[in-house]
Amino acid sequence: MAGLIGNIFLSGAFVASIAAMIGYALSASGYKNTDSKKIERISNWFWGFKGIFLLIASGILIHLLVTHQFQYFYVWNYTSLDLETQYLYSAFYGGQEGSFMLWIIFSFIVGLGLIRWTRKPYRAPVMFVMALTQVFLLSMVVGWDLIVAQIGASPFRTIAQEMPNAPFIQANPDFTPSDGTGLNDLLKSPWMMIHPPIIFVGFAMMTVPFAFAIASLWTRTYHDWIRPALPWTLAANLSLLTAIFLGGYWAYETLSFGGYCAWDPVENASLVPWLIGTAGIHAMIIQRKSSRAHKASIFLAILAYVGIVYQTFLTRSGVLAEQSVHSFVDLGLYGQLLLFILVMVALGIGSYLYRYRELPSPEKESKILSREFMTFTGSMLLLILGLVIILGTSSPIIGRFFVDNPTPPEIAFYNQWSMPIAIIMAIATVIGQHLFWKRYTWESLAGVLIVPLLLTSIATVLSIILGDVRNIGYMIFIFAAWFAVFGNGRVIFDLLKKRPKLIGGALNHVGFGVLLLGVIASSVYTEPLLDQRTASYNARVAQGEVFDEEGFPVTQPIEMFELDLNSPKLINERWMVTYEGYELSDSPRLGMQTYKIKFEPVNGGSPFYMKPEVYPMLTTSTRDNIEWSVDPHVRTGLFSDIYLYVAGSRYVEKENERVEQRNTMQPVAGNPETESRQSIEIKQGEMVTSGNFNFTFRNFVPASEESVPDNTQIGIRALIHVEHEATGRAFEVEPLFAVYTDDGRSYTYSPPLEIEEWDLEVTFTRVLPEDDSIELTVDGLDYEFEEDWILVVAEIKPFVSVVWLGTFLLMAGFSVSLLRHWAREKKAGEDYESKP
């Protein structure tokens, strides 16, 4: 029932956005006559209704999720009864349908801002474009089942609608599962709650420059649009940057991708629009300052949004399903997504070409040493980098021109292209920033750059020596990055004295330099942590001295090491590393092990612990097969991070064996005789190790009369402390030993005591007075005793902190520029309103 209402509201929102779109189009095409104002006001009402309907539908979906209505496919597919409340809410955007809805909601709010702040003549055409994108996005979730085609996939469809042919549905159409399949374990992370919304805020705001560019082409006013569009573009870029940062940090810290950037198609999906958006910002700034580059800024504003739609298409249509960790599933939206991208391209590029001849072009070419030329160069470099990445991600489509069945490009492809582009960019930023504020000739520019160049050279030489850099390409890269830091630093230094509010741009460019330094240090100079034996083995592999059993040279180094319980190993000649056992717990995840690994620096310094986790994935594990997932531990430091996870352990191996045995042994009834039994002789106060356990005989305890049989002559208990060596968990048991007489004969009575957690039975079988000890019999010890061990994969990554610092500087720079442009735009708005 609630689902039906939800569907009605979604359809209402869809229809309202179509009405708004038509209204805005009518109003825009006749904006000089008086009716258009009225039509526009009605369209605003439609826009508002659409938003209200959408919010109600979202509220219903959240209600269904929170109240566990598993007859709905979306609820069943993404949540379960044991899901924590905060993840029930974030499951709203855990699937494709919900994430579309979130995107639409943010676009709606952005639209309200546009209605409030945009001036004539742009308001109606801008809102038309906004409404058009809304129509497309809403069509993805509206779920209309027309006879010719299915439009969209509704989040409110029931399981019966999703799988009408499943036999259990045909037997019982009202079938409601008792529990859902649950949110993917990897998504149960606090990052999940903030990362997606910020991305969609960015996507929604990036629609604004696109809408303004179309509006400027429509109204043939090619200059003024950038004033209102620029703050929106800056804000969109700031949120995309924040989202990329959060996603990168999430990937680095909790998902074991092994790095903050893996050139994954979905990560590229937010990176490319950011790059193109930044290119657009450069072009807009030239246009604002010098009335040039109209063509470029309109083109890039269109391209940034087309980039978003294209990457949405790639990641959501199922084209990339095999290449990405973000496995979006094909919802049958391929056709609709294709139509979306085609219409956006046709509208954007089509109207651009249609008006191309009218677009203003500068009377004379810019000199090379002018701020226009340099800023434009920056813009083009960003665009080229964006295009290279698009090409790489599009390999399943474009690669078909080269080979059948194309694979994704090697990582080297991205690196080989992005490195030289970044080097040119870094140098261009310094020249560009200087020219931006003052005129220079080559001579005077060289004059002011002497100090930064000197500092750059010193820093580069130091980096090369300290970092033992051998590769000439990296040397140039490091030089360019330091140059960007010091050169732009000089600009900040100058500006702080005179106009501190204007440092946004220079701050960004310093941040860019810092980011490059961090990227090169942390990605190229990452080293695996290894014990000495593995390290010398790898050295021999590198020299081609190791051969396998068939006589072929081994080429692959080993990048992991093993630790036995409580036996320290020297790692990377820097730390004594000791595995001190693990703890089992059921919170926050069922069956989670937390391993305790101690690092003691060899040359002084305080020891620290790394505590990686391993847990069974609840959503995909079954009774017959446990799938384990690892949660790495990252120790963040100023100079380097240590990244470590447990790739295997005795516990995990035993659990797997147990499951496998249960699978294979089940038909044969268990044979208890194979169980191991061991006798332990132990003195008072002594500790004896047997199997995985330490037994300590503390003292004798008198047995109470109720617990012993009649006619007991001796009744005594022994207080035994049993400790599991690996986990340190301990129990105390008091097994009984009694001698009693019956019919004149003596019997012993010693019932076994069970320690349930370990399937262990302890029996006090004998007293040995001659050497002051007792005999215990223990059942359930592992027959083949094996020392507890873990397999560790760890890396040391230098200067990851610098990557984050660079990102923060970029965010700060964008924020400063955003505030400045926003304040100016607001003032312009007030001036406009105060005019009659």
Place this chain on the structure above:
Amino acid sequence: MKPKLIIGIVSIVFFTSLLMYNFGNSISTYVNFIDAEDRPTAHVVGVWDDSQAYGFSRETMQFSFHMKDQDGNVRRVVYPRPKPNNFEQATQLVVIGEMRNNVFHANDMLMKCPSKYNDPSQLEQLSSAN
């Protein structure tokens, strides 16, 4: 035509062809085990052959298993890392590496995991349990 425009066009053409050349070289095609023998590195798609022994050896520090490629050739694959988490569940494997003496040495391995969507088997278990 202005000389600047010509320089621009030439450099765009040069840049694009260099990019496409490089791109064409950096992608390769999926092959079977037989063709992989002639290549320095190869991408092979296939499925895990679970009829033979597999597992991680703590002596050689390698994970080894048998894989059947799309044309039905079965080869042993060694991978110098621990067994990936979701190995047994994968419906398809992609191994990237080289073939040496009938053993495929994988440097990298990708797993395609079964889509739990549109898969009614889980629901059937549920409904039979009810």
